[in-house]
Amino acid sequence: MLALLHTSPVHVPVFDALRDLAHPGLELRHHVDAALLERARSEGPDAVADAVTAVLTRVVEEGARAVLCTCSTIGGVAETAVGVGVPVLRVDRPMAAAAVAVGPRVLVLAALESTLAPTAALIEEEARRAGRPVTVRTRLVGGAWSRFEAGDTEGYLRRVTEAADSVTGADVIVLAQASMAAAGERASVRVPVLAGPASGLAAAAAVAARPGTRAR
Numbered sequence: 222m223l224a225l226l227h228t229s230p231v232h233v234p235v236f237d238a239l240r241d242l243a244h245p246g247l248e249l250r251h252h253v254d255a256a257l258l259e260r261a262r263s264e265g266p267d268a269v270a271d272a273v274t275a276v277l278t279r280v281v282e283e284g285a286r287a288v289l290c291t292c293s294t295i296g297g298v299a300e301t302a303v304g305v306g307v308p309v310l311r312v313d314r315p316m317a318a319a320a321v322a323v324g325p326r327v328l329v330l331a332a333l334e335s336t337l338a339p340t341a342a343l344i345e346e347e348a349r350r351a352g353r354p355v356t357v358r359t360r361l362v363g364g365a366w367s368r369f370e371a372g373d374t375e376g377y378l379r380r381v382t383e384a385a386d387s388v389t390g391a392d393v394i395v396l397a398q399a400s401m402a403a404a405g406e407r408a409s410v411r412v413p414v415l416a417g418p419a420s421g422l423a424a425a426a427a428v429a430a431r432p433g434t435r436a437r
Contacts (some may be wrong), residue, residue: 223250232253233253236291239418244423261295261335262335290312291421293417296313299311310428313417317340317395321344321347324392326390327392327394328393329344331401340359341357362381363380365377392412399418
């Protein structure tokens, strides 16, 4: 069983659909805790480290063989949690690695400011790991998050799509939040637009399928 840690319930059907499409038979168990993101936004991701570890420990006790954190703001905290007992993956790491492989000029789009720095740091980490030069620029999509919070999914995705289509001077565009993924499919910009859910779930599914895998 693969557990998923979300900070919004909107991610649940997205990952269920991806599972049905690409990983039939994979058991997913969703855990939603919006308060983790709220606190991370106001106090910083490190402030929720103990709370995240407590959640991860609980899902492992419930039988998870691996955990995928779908929130980019707290992904780094989840990934480095100590003593959990199973692998904990962040959904955006495969996306970051793919972006570095495309080219050195990476543009990160996010609807939430707290996501920008963690995503840029992750891309730079993957660039160092790959031995590739990279220049990361970040851009906040103005007005998008308020639409997301209001439940205006179409308005939210429209803002993100418009932002992607206006990008120049980049080799690849990274959509920092899992909730932005559908905008990547709608964008008409000529450079690749990468999103995390599909590749992140694939990586986590592969880890969960390994016999006897343990972490830390």
